[in-house]
Amino acid sequence: MEVKKALRKAFKANREALGEKEREWRSQKITIQAVSFLSNFPEVQHVHLFLPIKRLYEINTVLLLHRLFDKGYQVYGSITDRSAQRLETVRFSTNTFFREDEMGIPVPEHPEYVNEELIDLVFVPLLGVDDKGNRIGYGLGFYDRFFLNLRKEVLKVGLSYFRPEVSLPKDPHDIPLNACIFPDGYEIFNQ
Numbered sequence: 001m002e003v004k005k006a007l008r009k010a011f012k013a014n015r016e017a018l019g020e021k022e023r024e025w026r027s028q029k030i031t032i033q034a035v036s037f038l039s040n041f042p043e044v045q046h047v048h049l050f051l052p053i054k055r056l057y058e059i060n061t062v063l064l065l066h067r068l069f070d071k072g073y074q075v076y077g078s079i080t081d082r083s084a085q086r087l088e089t090v091r092f093s094t095n096t097f098f099r100e101d102e103m104g105i106p107v108p109e110h111p112e113y114v115n116e117e118l119i120d121l122v123f124v125p126l127l128g129v130d131d132k133g134n135r136i137g138y139g140l141g142f143y144d145r146f147f148l149n150l151r152k153e154v155l156k157v158g159l160s161y162f163r164p165e166v167s168l169p170k171d172p173h174d175i176p177l178n179a180c181i182f183p184d185g186y187e188i189f190n191q
Contacts, residue, residue: 003169007136011127015057015161026161027060029183034064034123034159035071037179037186041121041155048076048089048122051098051106058125059159069094076119079107080142087146089116116146121155124177129158130168133176133189147175157181 018026038044047068052058068075078087080103090111098106124143128136135158137143147156158180164187170176179188 004136004139007168008127008139011136012056015127018057018161023057023161024060026183027063030059030159030161030181031063031067033181033183033186034157035067037157037181038071038073038121044073044120044155046074046076046118046120048078048116048119049092050123050125051077053104055104059161061123061159064123064159065092074118076114076116077108078146079111080105085142085145086149087142089114089119116149117151119150119154121157122147122150124156124158126158126160126177126180128162128168129160129164129177129180131164131166131187131189133158133178133180134168134170134174135177136168141173144173144175155179157186163187 015023049061049065049068051062051065052060065075075092076089077092079090080101081088090108091114092108097109099109101107124135126135126137156175156177158177160180160182163182164180177189179186
């Protein structure tokens with residue numbers, strides 16, 4: 001646990017150190033790579049996307065949200081139900097108006113809750129990932145629990161400012177990613 005805690009701190013510092021312009025440039029490159037990645041999976045039509053928490057310097061996925069709409073994808077996100085410790089799936093549309101919740105997470109002003117059974121692919125936030133798909137997140141387990149409610153074949157794809165590490169610690173409850181997209185490409189993991 002202490003190792004993951006130290007890694008989280010280091011990964012957050014690396015992300016912040018990029019600076020605003022570099023993060024935005026990398027976010028644009030990640031958007032291009034994500035669209036390229038999706039072209040390999042024509043069966044994917046229903047995409048779950050996280051929206052960026054600005055204070056955590058997350059990837060600007062609003063750029064990707066617009067591209068997904070332009071390409072005709074059905075797009076979903078989540079609202080965090082902290083009392084139940086789970087993510088509730090909501091539909092996004094071009095008319096969705098977002099506000100930040102108490103944690104700084106953009107959420108729909110008037111959410112339309114839907115069943116997560118619709119989802120074909122989840123773009124996953126992360127702090128770090130290794131070349132086996134093991135992900136270091138924020139340590140709250142929301143996405144690992146969310147994955148358990150999805151169909152087995154749903155693709156779990158990380159978005160990262162940085163290329164995968166060689167190896168990261170993994171706990172028994174951690175669910176590995178199928179792939180990760182970064183500014184200069186993507187990697188599909190053999191599991």
